[in-house]
Amino acid sequence: MLAHTEQRPKVAIICGSGMGGLGELLGDRNVFQYKDIPHFPTSTVPGHAGQLVFGKLQGRECVCMQGRFHFYEGYNIHTVTYPVRVFYLLGVETLIVTNAAGGLNGCYEVGDIMLIKDHINMPGFAGQNPLCGHNDDRFGVRFPCMSDAYDRELGALVKQTAKEQGCDSFLQEGVYCMLAGPTYETIAECKVLQKLGADAVGMSTVPEVLVARHCGLRVLGLSLITNKVVTEYDSTERANHEEVLKTTERRSQDLQRLVSHLITNI
Numbered sequence: 001m002l003a004h005t006e007q008r009p010k011v012a013i014i015c016g017s018g019m020g021g022l023g024e025l026l027g028d029r030n031v032f033q034y035k036d037i038p039h040f041p042t043s044t045v046p047g048h049a050g051q052l053v054f055g056k057l058q059g060r061e062c063v064c065m066q067g068r069f070h071f072y073e074g075y076n077i078h079t080v081t082y083p084v085r086v087f088y089l090l091g092v093e094t095l096i097v098t099n100a101a102g103g104l105n106g107c108y109e110v111g112d113i114m115l116i117k118d119h120i121n122m123p124g125f126a127g128q129n130p131l132c133g134h135n136d137d138r139f140g141v142r143f144p145c146m147s148d149a150y151d152r153e154l155g156a157l158v159k160q161t162a163k164e165q166g167c168d169s170f171l172q173e174g175v176y177c178m179l180a181g182p183t184y185e186t187i188a189e190c191k192v193l194q195k196l197g198a199d200a201v202g203m204s205t206v207p208e209v210l211v212a213r214h215c216g217l218r219v220l221g222l223s224l225i226t227n228k229v230v231t232e233y234d235s236t237e238r239a240n241h242e243e244v245l246k247t248t249e250r251r252s253q254d255l256q257r258l259v260s261h262l263i264t265n266i
């Protein structure tokens, strides 16, 4: 990879479903298809482009994954997080992750952006952690701390930038819970997640964050609340991917604006 580009970004961005537009904003682009990168898996979800874009956002060098890998696609959890180690070896210091998520917190509205302050690694409860197995000491320690997974300074920067950009009316801060998917949650599952203290639920992000923290990257996570989860048995609402993509389309400009302004201050 280093031999194929002269760019040495310090910031990497992983774009969630329908949020790959961020990669289109990059100037001085150098684009690599995942299929052309050794050991990179390829993305199968509609709304994910499947390419790595190097370029400049607001004059700042960064590398952007347009499309991520999900555990539910059948990849093993180590494959899902492989790109994060590539970023680390490229010299990246900060990882920005975005995702689409269902709102569990009753105060959240569809279209809100949630700054992730913490997560619940539900697949980890079931033994699916990307750091299981031999620990490669070149990347990090055997037992990495996760109480500081989401960088507080970057979080403060998001809040300040959101204010400056007029996005603060729909900026929330909360706990993201990852489930393996691909099924959306049952009503009973949603109630459990609410009781556990989760504010949003999705099917990504946590594995990448674990591997990023293991190798010392600073992490910023943003969830776009694309739908409210169903918690009542008489509700006629049904979670579906079309609604998720519709909301990301509506809010993607705001999210892109937020991230690109943020990047100038990192």
Ligand code: HPA
Pocket (backbone or CB within 6 Å): 100, 101, 102, 103, 184, 185, 201, 202, 203, 226, 227, 228, 229, 239, 244
């Ligand atoms: N559940 C899980 N993942 C999601 C959801 C949801 O409601 N919305 C977007 N991603």
